[in-house]
Amino acid sequence: xxxxxxxxxxxxxxxxxxxxxxxxxxxxxxxxxxxxxxxxxxxxxxxxxxxxxxxxxxxxxxxxxxxxxxxxxxxxxxxxxxxxxxxxxxxxxxxxxxxxxxxxxxxxxxxxxxxxxxxxxxxxxxxxxxxxxxxxxxxxxxxxxxxxxxxxxxxxxxxxxxxxxxxxxxxxxxxxxxxxxxxxxxxxxxxxxxxxxxxxxxxxxxxxxxxxxxxxxxxxxx
Numbered sequence: 001x002x003x004x005x006x007x008x009x010x011x012x013x014x015x016x017x018x019x020x021x022x023x024x025x026x027x028x029x030x031x032x033x034x035x036x037x038x039x040x041x042x043x044x045x046x047x048x049x050x051x052x053x054x055x056x057x058x059x060x061x062x063x064x065x066x067x068x069x070x071x072x073x074x075x076x077x078x079x080x081x082x083x084x085x086x087x088x089x090x091x092x093x094x095x096x097x098x099x100x101x102x103x104x105x106x107x108x109x110x111x112x113x114x115x116x117x118x119x120x121x122x123x124x125x126x127x128x129x130x131x132x133x134x135x136x137x138x139x140x141x142x143x144x145x146x147x148x149x150x151x152x153x154x155x156x157x158x159x160x161x162x163x164x165x166x167x168x169x170x171x172x173x174x175x176x177x178x179x180x181x182x183x184x185x186x187x188x189x190x191x192x193x194x195x196x197x198x199x200x201x202x203x204x205x206x207x208x209x210x211x212x213x214x215x216x217x218x219x220x221x222x
Contacts, residue, residue, distance in 0.1 A: 001164055003028065004057040004092070005038040006050050008064035008075030012040040016135045017063050017099055020153050027154035033161030051081045059127060061091040066100035066108055076219065079118060087123050095127035095166060098133035103134030105175035108133070129164040130156060131175040182187045
């Protein structure tokens, strides 16, 4: 299988998404798969080349972190740029990787449905979506803990090279937990938790000069 890979993370090579892709694609290549190109969509030159070469492989892997229960902007922009490929005969198969800092997989499920709809609109076969939560901070974890997280991604990569698809049972196991019970969270005052979260996100927005745009809704229909 010839695979074209697109990472939609704004962090590009330093992203947690790229770390997961390293494990997945390393095993994919070792098992006989071919990565024909690997792009970071936040870089304009990579973005343009990814759109141009979209149909050159057997499959396209779009990987992204979850940003406030949505794809980051490079991911949405890439999807919008694929409009010329809608209904085109011979479009490549699609597969997706969604990771987040949330421990529960359920945060990614609406985007999983959205991506399945994207495949249908393009007339492309969907090979499935890899969903994994609890990834934020992976680079700071000790090597043994990181290996335990990355090993299933390597296994998925080998499966894709050998079978041309993803194992649905393994996707379910990797995504766990689907949701956390309310009990462990009930001791945390929700108002305090929200205040801490808002302060952290606002600090990131301020650092990037985007605080004034924090309520922007660019994809809201007029």
